[in-house]
Amino acid sequence: MWSHFSEIYTTFITRIGEFKTTDVLDIMVVSFIIYNLIKIIRETRAVQLVKGIMLILVMFVLSGIFNLRMLNTLFTSFFQFSVLAVLIMFQPELRSALEHLGRSKIGKYWSGFTAAGTTEESKVKRLKRGINCVCEAANNFQKSKTGALIVFERQTKLGDIIDTGTIVNAVPSVPMIGNIFFNKAPLHDGAMVVRDGMIYAAGCILPLTKDNNSVSVDLGTRHRAGLGISENSDAVVVIVSEETGTISMALNGVITRNYTRETLNAALEELIIPKEPEKIERIPVTAEIKKGRKNDKNKK
Numbered sequence: 689m690w691s692h693f694s695e696i697y698t699t700f701i702t703r704i705g706e707f708k709t710t711d712v713l714d715i716m717v718v719s720f721i722i723y724n725l726i727k728i729i730r731e732t733r734a735v736q737l738v739k740g741i742m743l744i745l746v747m748f749v750l751s752g753i754f755n756l757r758m759l760n761t762l763f764t765s766f767f768q769f770s771v772l773a774v775l776i777m778f779q780p781e782l783r784s785a786l787e788h789l790g791r792s793k794i795g796k797y798w799s800g801f802t803a804a805g806t807t808e809e810s811k812v813k814r815l816k817r818g819i820n821c822v823c824e825a826a827n828n829f830q831k832s833k834t835g836a837l838i839v840f841e842r843q844t845k846l847g848d849i850i851d852t853g854t855i856v857n858a859v860p861s862v863p864m865i866g867n868i869f870f871n872k873a874p875l876h877d878g879a880m881v882v883r884d885g886m887i888y889a890a891g892c893i894l895p896l897t898k899d900n901n902s903v904s905v906d907l908g909t910r911h912r913a914g915l916g917i918s919e920n921s922d923a924v925v926v927i928v929s930e931e932t933g934t935i936s937m938a939l940n941g942v943i944t945r946n947y948t949r950e951t952l953n954a955a956l957e958e959l960i961i962p963k964e965p966e967k968i969e970r971i972p973v974t975a976e977i978k979k980g981r982k983n984d985k986n987k988k
Contacts, residue, residue, distance in 0.1 A: 737777055812961055814885035818860045819956045822882065825865035826928055826935050827949040835930030836869045837879040837894070837910050840960055844921035846881055853878055853892030860887045879913065879925075895920060897941070907943070914938040924959050926952065 748763040750756075775782070822838055829836050839846065854875060858864060860882070868890045869876045875891035882888065894913035897903060903912060914925040919941040927936040927943075935947040937955060947955070 815961050818885035821860040823949050823953040824862045829928040830933040833933040836928040838926040839879050839881045840924040841883045842922045849892050850889040853889045856887050856890050858887045
């Protein structure tokens, strides 16, 4: 055992002597990746899986040190398929990590590069019209205590969710949203998906939140579905309670409640409408020259 540790120490000292600048960069990148992986899994059930894997690793090392051949062979066979096993066990966490990467600045640049050639002004008008219709409809639902679940798609595309419902692809209007969530309509039980300011699909099935222990027991399936899709994507979800008429909004696995028409409209516009760069008002050079000539004539 001591000879094994002595060998590790000797190898470590040798490697320190060969240390280069690229090694520092390598360590920083790997540390950044490990840190973000820990952030993703620390509050999920994957933590228990990581503990189990660490225990197996410790046992594998000890079996090599104490020359436990049968146990060491068993663990060696296990680790031959470890990559595939990890991909299967950590599939939800890996998907979440890739979605976070896609919502980063690099992902935004790629989205802008691949976006269709619609003008920014027409897109903003379309988004505002969709938001205004949803807010007006939510206000009506609040008064009549009609349940509603409306998902605003953002960067993360919700194709798998849309496939569970019915494609509508219609210009939004308050009467249409009212018809979709009318309690005897065939699509009223599911969610309505708004894509680029258009009512794209209705009657969609959303995943329920699983590991969110902060959800109040007073919230029903509609609210849990809204939280579930907000945990798995960057979507903004508007929820109207059928029991109380309360308007809520779910974003990034957090639900906020008691919105009015005005506060909901302001929040949605802040989250959905792209920010315009600040414009600095400049006087054209030709105008300044003409103004200068005019002042000269006045002086004369």
